[in-house]
Amino acid sequence: xxxxxxxxxxxxxxxxxxxxxxxxxxxxxxxxxxxxxxxxxxxxxxxxxxxxxxxxxxxxxxxxxxxxxxxxxxxxxxxxxxxxxxxxxxxxxxxxxxxxxxxxxxxxxxxxxxxxxxxxxxxxxxxxxxxxxxxxxxxxxxxxxxxxxxxxxxxxxxxxxxxxxxxxxxxxxxxxxxxxxxxxxxxxxxxxxxxxxxxxxxxxxxxxxxxxxxxxxxxxxxxxxxxxxxxxxxxxxxxxxxxxxxxxxxxxxxxxxxxxxxxxxxxxxxxxxxxxxxxxxxxxxxxxxxxxxxxxxxxxxxxxxxxxxxxxxx
Numbered sequence: 001x002x003x004x005x006x007x008x009x010x011x012x013x014x015x016x017x018x019x020x021x022x023x024x025x026x027x028x029x030x031x032x033x034x035x036x037x038x039x040x041x042x043x044x045x046x047x048x049x050x051x052x053x054x055x056x057x058x059x060x061x062x063x064x065x066x067x068x069x070x071x072x073x074x075x076x077x078x079x080x081x082x083x084x085x086x087x088x089x090x091x092x093x094x095x096x097x098x099x100x101x102x103x104x105x106x107x108x109x110x111x112x113x114x115x116x117x118x119x120x121x122x123x124x125x126x127x128x129x130x131x132x133x134x135x136x137x138x139x140x141x142x143x144x145x146x147x148x149x150x151x152x153x154x155x156x157x158x159x160x161x162x163x164x165x166x167x168x169x170x171x172x173x174x175x176x177x178x179x180x181x182x183x184x185x186x187x188x189x190x191x192x193x194x195x196x197x198x199x200x201x202x203x204x205x206x207x208x209x210x211x212x213x214x215x216x217x218x219x220x221x222x223x224x225x226x227x228x229x230x231x232x233x234x235x236x237x238x239x240x241x242x243x244x245x246x247x248x249x250x251x252x253x254x255x256x257x258x259x260x261x262x263x264x265x266x267x268x269x270x271x272x273x274x275x276x277x278x279x280x281x282x283x284x285x286x287x288x289x290x291x292x293x294x295x296x297x298x299x300x301x302x303x304x305x306x307x308x309x310x311x312x313x314x
Contacts, residue, residue, distance in 0.1 A: 002178075005165050006188035009133060010092055010113055010149075011066045013037030014299050016178075017115075017136070017167060018291075019192025020045075020070020020094055021144065021277065023266045027055040031062035032200035036292035040067040043092060044081050052081060068092030068113075073100060086110040094190075096145065097228075099123060101130030116186055117169065118169040119147025119154070135162055137191050141168030142158040143193050143279035144229050146221060149275075152184070156198075159185030173281040175301020182306070191228050193279040194298075198291045207276055207290060209234075209285030214282035218266070223258075224250060233276040237261055270295055 006015040016038040020029065022045035026172070030040030036046045042059060043125050059067050059232045069090050071081055074097040084101040085093055092113040093100075100107075100116055108131060115129040117136040124135045137158040139151025145152075151170040159166045168181035171189035181189050195201055196211045210233050220238050223229045230236050241257055258275065267275030289297070 002299055004187040005308050006134065007303070008166060010039050010068075012039050014295055015167075015188035016298070017041060017169075017190040017293060018195055019142075019144075019190050020068075020096070020194050021196075022046075022072070022139045023262055024196070024201065024277075025070065027058035027062060027196060029198060029201050030067045031065075031196070032198065032291035033295070034059075034063045034065040034067045036290075036295045037065075038291075038295050039091075039092060040065075041295060042067065042084075045075060049077060049080050049084055049201070052271070053084060053088065056090060057149075059295065066091035067117075068094055070094045070096065070117075071095050071100070071227050073098035080314070082106065085112065089193040094251060099126050099130060100132070102124070104131040106306065110153045115167065118158065119149060121157045124158045124162050124166075128164050132164065134165040134167060134188075136167045136169050137153075138149065138190070139168075140173030140221075140231070142169055142278045143282075146229050151181075155181065155184040155186050171279060171281050173284045173293050173298075175298050175305055177281070178298060178302035179305040182302075191298075193282050194285055195258070195291065195295055196282075197279060197285055197288045198294060199288055200291055203266050204269030206271055206274075208288065209266050210271075210276050210284050211278055211285055212288070214278065214285070216280070216283040218282060219280055220277060226255060229274075230277065231279060232283065234296050235274065236272050237275055 004015040014037045020041040020043045025043040030042045033040035043218040091116040094115045096117045113133045115134045118124045137155045155168045165187045167188040173194045206257035222241045261275035263275045264270040
């Protein structure tokens with residue numbers, strides 16, 4: 001069985017974190033992942049303090065295993081959310097869109113493991129200096145907000161840049177991806193897209209069907225003009241948005257085009273107006289399984305590959 005420092009740090013069985021996907025990663029999914037031996041993550045992207053607290057409380061009724069919360073540092077009510085997580089003493093916090101340095105002392109005092117998500121080695125260094133316990137190096141293959149560097153290029157450079165554990169993310173959906181991440185120097189992985197089709201994931205039927213039907217070329221990146229690119233499945237909305245980026249439309253109007261589109265995908269399954277976030281490995285996701293089945297399968301594959309490596313390289 002594969003065990004790394006990430007397992008020791010977070011108290012989990014498998015070195016796997018579930019991605020904190022906005023409006024998707026709720027208590028039900030997080031608890032299912034944690035019960036299966038990974039680290040489930042609740043998204044705090046809504047910014048609604050009462051709702052976030054309710055999800056944390058709900059997760060604690062569904063699992064007695066560690067779970068975490070993801071915070072988008074460019075989102076709303078971040079100071080309040082940070083204080084809430086310290087108060088609730090969640091096991092771990094992952095962060096995106098910036099450096100969480102100002103919150104780290106408060107979180108560490110509450111016994112929280114802090115794991116920022118970064119798109120570059122330079123930000124990884126800043127987070128490490130600020131007291132982060134580990135780093136998630138996320139390549140641009142991932143769904144949602146993305147950076148420029150690919151996972152293959154990013155992970156080893158982050159591993160060289162910091163002396164704390166590195167977790168690989170972006171483009172990982174099976175045991176081959178996990179084994180590759182270890183070879184790049186990571187000691188764990190984060191997966192998001194693979195869990196979109198988990199039976200415990202409460203997204204619309206249309207969303208799951210789009211992921212299951214996806215091919216290798218089914219995603220598109222939009223939003224580069226605004227400075228915060230996002231990867232999603234190609235739809236009427238994403239194509240129209242990509243086209244609008246090259247017109248004279250104002251940045252404010254372009255920004256407003258995306259308001260409510262993720263909810264339209266997650267809740268309503270609106271195939272015309274929805275933004276269906278997913279990574280490039282959506283084309284590899286072709287079955288609905290429980291979180292436990294996904295995690296068990298991925299690590300059985302990874303262990304088999306690593307144990308049999310001498311068959312391929314001598």
